[in-house]
Amino acid sequence: MGIFHWIDARVDLVGIKRTLLDRAVARNLTWWHTLGSATLAVFIVQAVTGIVLAMYYSPSPDHALESIRFLERSVASGTVLRAIHHWGASAMVVLTVAHMIRVFTMGAYKFPREINWLLGVILLFIVIGFGFTGYLLPWDQKAYWATQVGTNIAGTTPLIGGSLVTLLRGGAQQGAATLTRFYSMHVLLLPALLVVVSSLHLFLVVRQGVAPRASELEKNAPAKTSDPAYPQYYAHQAHKAKSGGYRFWPDIITKDVVVATLIISFLVLFAMFVKAPLEAPADPTDSSYVPRPEWYFLPFFQLLKLVPGSFESAIAMGVPTLMVFALLALPFLDKKSIRTFSRRPGAAFTLGGVAIATAILLGASIRDEPKNVIAPEVGRILTSTERAGRTQFERQQCGGCHKVAGMAAVPKKSDAPDAPDLTEVGLRHTTAWIHSYLEDPVRFHPDSKMPAYGPPTLSHQEIEELSRYVGSLRGPDPNKAPQYVDTFPEPLKAKESSK
Ligand code: HEC
Structure with a gap:
């Protein structure tokens, strides 16, 4: 007062x-x-x-x-x-x-x-x-x-x-x-x-x-x-x-x-x-x-x-x-x-x-x-690049070996090797790493069971689209921050020169 x-x-x-x-x-x-x-x-x-x-x-x-x-x-x-x-x-x-x-x-x-x-x-x-x-x-x-x-x-x-x-x-x-x-x-x-x-x-x-x-x-x-x-x-x-x-x-x-x-x-x-x-x-x-x-x-x-x-x-x-x-x-x-x-x-x-x-x-x-349309495995609308990548993912039957939660399951082939679950792969790897990996998995894992998708199978642009899509797979929790563990292989000199 x-x-x-x-x-x-x-x-x-x-x-x-x-x-x-x-x-x-x-x-x-x-x-x-x-x-x-x-x-x-x-x-x-x-x-x-x-x-x-x-x-x-x-x-x-x-x-x-x-x-x-x-x-x-x-x-x-x-x-x-x-x-x-x-x-x-x-x-x-x-x-x-x-x-x-x-x-x-x-x-x-x-x-x-x-x-x-x-x-x-x-x-x-x-x-x-x-x-x-x-x-x-x-x-x-x-x-x-x-x-x-x-x-x-x-x-x-x-x-x-x-x-x-x-x-x-x-x-x-x-x-x-x-x-x-x-x-x-x-x-x-x-x-x-x-x-x-x-x-x-x-x-x-x-x-x-x-x-x-x-x-x-x-x-x-x-x-x-x-x-x-x-x-x-x-x-x-x-x-x-x-x-x-x-x-x-x-x-x-x-x-x-x-x-x-x-x-x-x-x-x-x-x-x-x-x-x-x-x-x-x-x-x-x-x-x-x-x-x-x-x-x-x-x-x-x-x-x-x-x-x-x-x-x-x-x-x-x-x-x-x-x-x-x-x-x-x-x-x-x-x-x-x-x-x-x-x-x-x-x-x-x-x-x-x-x-x-x-x-x-x-x-x-x-x-x-x-x-x-919202892609259920990503929980949001995809960009057109990611959409193209998703189409490629289906066409190449990546789902025949890999599982992605939220995505329609593809019947696993009997001879398919055990492949990592890709639901959260975007939290582990950058798009750039995924791009190099898809081109030639053997460079990363010499005994890789995964087919190489580099040219001529897919063009550089198609691989980039695919990588953008795969990189956007970050699991159901939008608050999870990525922790990248990209390891690039030593240049495989012998292999390169033999090409
Ligand atoms: C014949 C089965 C097979 C097919 C088809 C296949 N993969 Fe793989 N993929 C594997 C296996 C097995 C691994 C485990 C690492 C290795 O063997 O190189 C792997 C590893 C990966 C990895 C690394 C995962 C990590 O966490 O390190 C990515 C990314 C990947 N695949 C994406 C794809 C994409 C995209 C396609 C379709 C274009 C595809 N794969 C098709 C079998 C397959």
Whole structure:
């Protein structure tokens, strides 16, 4: 208490409390009114988990994925922390959109809150920017190829497309510069923007108060909010609505805290059971990989698939641009003073139409989800090189002698020698060692029973593919670190010269 008085005497804490919390609010505010503060609460969770993740993360193509694997393997709660941040990003998008729908259906973007609606639209795009830049950071296949598509779409912008792509990628190609750039946007630029814009947004909420219920602002209202008499009407009605004795603290704050606590608890619980995905390292040569964006971009992605090629770039740029302008223009186009949703057929029709179209597109895209089949023996989607190697593994009947747990068993030939189990061979040997071994096992074990697969049996490239696949066999436990025991033979001079 002593400290409180000491500070209060100097900075007037009581005054701050009075202006921020001790205000009259309109009666009958709903639980839907807590969505904005819930978004803010999840953002704080994102900031805290993000800071910890940044302490382990290395923003370079060579180390990004490995630094995340290290975090998940060796840091206490690292996996859960990353999962909270990963799913929290989706929660931010869902909550922001839900909050906007609440404001839209209650007509709260109308006079005098047009500016705050604009700030809200900007915040939506900042949140999406966070999602887009964050998606690249693991630098796995999914990250790499989805961002490739995303930046390509930006490239279809008329006139400035080329420069925009260069700006985003930090060069013509997607590479190390892109990762650095996205990382700096994700941890410096976007957080700074978000803090500034959301502070303004909150400042206006405090300044204008929460909008009273629609019904409080409709009795005998002028038809248009642009009517010169409207501001006075509004002030009068808002004052009346506030006279019900409800206070910001504790009436509103309590609801906010309850909802925020529930949402964050759910997020943490969810993250404890569902890990954030991580695929194979990005392979820029693997053009067979089917890219998938984050789920909230799927409806848009699906729309692009439906339009014929010649229209694609028009739709790719046109639809988002139209959406931005429609959202920004909304409070200036809609000047009717009616706020109750059921009495605004145009608004109901628009929202319903957008919702149904989005749901149909999302459903279609989930149905069309490309089957990047997970190889059970590796527990993840294979790169195209590894896939080719796996085919070779089957064709050469390596399984006739070797067992790999998780892979369909091949009947052992009666004359097959006892061969080592290859389930975890990638933990014992590097790809380079496996490559040399497959070429000529006798060089390694003079009495080897294993056939040599060097040319002409298989080409160098086929052996390399095979070795990549065999090297990726690391057993069922993804946290097991490799311990290589590669021993290369002394050059067998006699044998070499006899060739
Ligand atoms: C005729 C049976 C046979 C076939 C077919 C065979 N191997 Fe082997 N493989 C062996 C035997 C036996 C060994 C044990 C070491 C030795 O004899 O050289 C071995 C060893 C290995 C090793 C080293 C394992 C270790 O832990 O040191 C690898 C890797 C390997 N094989 C991969 C393959 C691949 C890939 C194929 C298919 C292209 C294949 N093998 C086909 C019999 C076979």
